[in-house]
Amino acid sequence: xxxxxxxxxxxxxxxxxxxxxxxxxxxxxREDPLTxxxxxxxxxxxxxxxxxMNKPSKNxxxxxxxxxxxxxxxxxDKIMTQTPNFDEKIIPNGKIQIDGAIGFPNxxxxxxxxxVIVFTEKHFLNLDEFSPDIIYSALKxxxxxxxxxxxxxxxxxxxxxxxCNYLYSAGSTIVHPHFQLYLSENNFYYNKILLxxxxxxxxxxxxxxxxDLINSxxxxxxxxxxxxxxxxxxxSFAPLGVYEIQCIVKNKTCIHExxxxxxxxxxxxxxxxxxxxxxxxxxxxxxxLYSAPYKSKDNLDEIRKYFWSxxxxxxxxxxxxxxxxxxxxxxxxxxxxxxxxEPEKLLQKVQDFF
Ligand SMILES: [Zn+2]
Numbered sequence: 114x115x116x117x118x119x120x121x122x123x124x125x126x127x128x129x130x131x132x133x134x135x136x137x138x139x140x141x142x143r144e145d146p147l148t149x150x151x152x153x154x155x156x157x158x159x160x161x162x163x164x165x166m167n168k169p170s171k172n173x174x175x176x177x178x179x180x181x182x183x184x185x186x187x188x189x190d191k192i193m194t195q196t197p198n199f200d201e202k203i204i205p206n207g208k209i210q211i212d213g214a215i216g217f218p219n220x221x222x223x224x225x226x227x228x229v230i231v232f233t234e235k236h237f238l239n240l241d242e243f244s245p246d247i248i249y250s251a252l253k254x255x256x257x258x259x260x261x262x263x264x265x266x267x268x269x270x271x272x273x274x275x276x277c278n279y280l281y282s283a284g285s286t287i288v289h290p291h292f293q294l295y296l297s298e299n300n301f302y303y304n305k306i307l308l309x310x311x312x313x314x315x316x317x318x319x320x321x322x323x324x325d326l327i328n329s330x331x332x333x334x335x336x337x338x339x340x341x342x343x344x345x346x347x348x349s350f351a352p353l354g355v356y357e358i359q360c361i362v363k364n365k366t367c368i369h370e371x372x373x374x375x376x377x378x379x380x381x382x383x384x385x386x387x388x389x390x391x392x393x394x395x396x397x398x399x400x401x402l403y404s405a406p407y408k409s410k411d412n413l414d415e416i417r418k419y420f421w422s423x424x425x426x427x428x429x430x431x432x433x434x435x436x437x438x439x440x441x442x443x444x445x446x447x448x449x450x451x452x453x454x455e456p457e458k459l460l461q462k463v464q465d466f467f
Contacts, residue, residue: 152351187289259369315419354427
């Protein structure tokens with residue numbers, strides 16, 4: 114059964130901020146209920162996160178927009194002439210265009226198959242401008258691309274990751290909003306960890322971890338945000354990043370088998386999360402959508418018993434005068450993550466946007 118492990122400890126020292134009185138600071142250690150990955154919640158970091166997350170520099174962002182717009186290959190005047198085309202033997206016309214979203218290959222290949230998906234003509238969006246409609250059109254392009262690739266390479270195991278970096282502080286090299294989709298025989302590391310542990314959980318408990326997670330969170334009412342149609346939304350118990358929100362797509366293993374309703378529900382929820390971020394002065398974010406590898410339909414039916422597709426969305430530091438990064442040696446080299454906010458305290462704030 115699902116175990117939400119947490120331990121509280123205290124650090125004690127003479128604190129110059131309180132006239133060198135002996136003061137305690139609470140730290141909490143949590144373990145992800147599936148992977149066992151550590152998350153540390155240091156009480157003292159709450160003040161520090163306000164510095165990172167609460168002061169986006171409008172001037173600097175405006176300068177970045179102005180300096181990058183003229184040369185942006187994703188803006189409407191250049192997107193058809195300066196971005197690459199897919200092999201037309203696999204994808205007719207070399208680009209995938211659905212409802213204003215356009216998919217084309219990543220000009221810098223990381224994997225065998227990749228698509229960059231641009232879904233707005235605007236060079237920059239505030240996070241409250243990522244509407245469900247534009248996200249939905251991007252997700253449809255992503256699904257379409259997986260269909261083309263699976264059809265062309267039908268006997269090759271296909272792993273799939275959809276993700277987004279928005280703005281430089283989230284790892285993007287181009288300001289213009291876009292998603293990235295990768296399909297590969299490479300079994301993306303964290304995806305693999307989720308699959309292995311989901312299978313172990315199923316073998317031990319004869320139950321689907323993701324279904325159990327939703328039901329446990331619904332009963333506890335501490336982190337469960339709510340359902341949007343075919344999807345379930347919650348604040349992660351042991352987040353990988355700041356303000357992390359998780360989405361679980363019920364009974365589905367990969368974007369290629371998502372229905373229109375799945376895509377609409379994800380788009381609505383993601384738009385809600387980004388509105389919540391915007392309200393809290395966040396300007397930068399990442400998300401990743403995890404999937405099962407595709408070998409055959411029968412194989413997927415087997416995997417579906419223990420693994421469902423899910424997504425994690427995290428806020429990233431704002432672009433500010435003094436560049437700050439929330440990825441330091443502890444999360445980057447030790448793989449212990451930090452959450453400056455207690456997930457349970459986040460629930461009320463996020464729920465207002467659902
Ligand atoms: Zn642009």
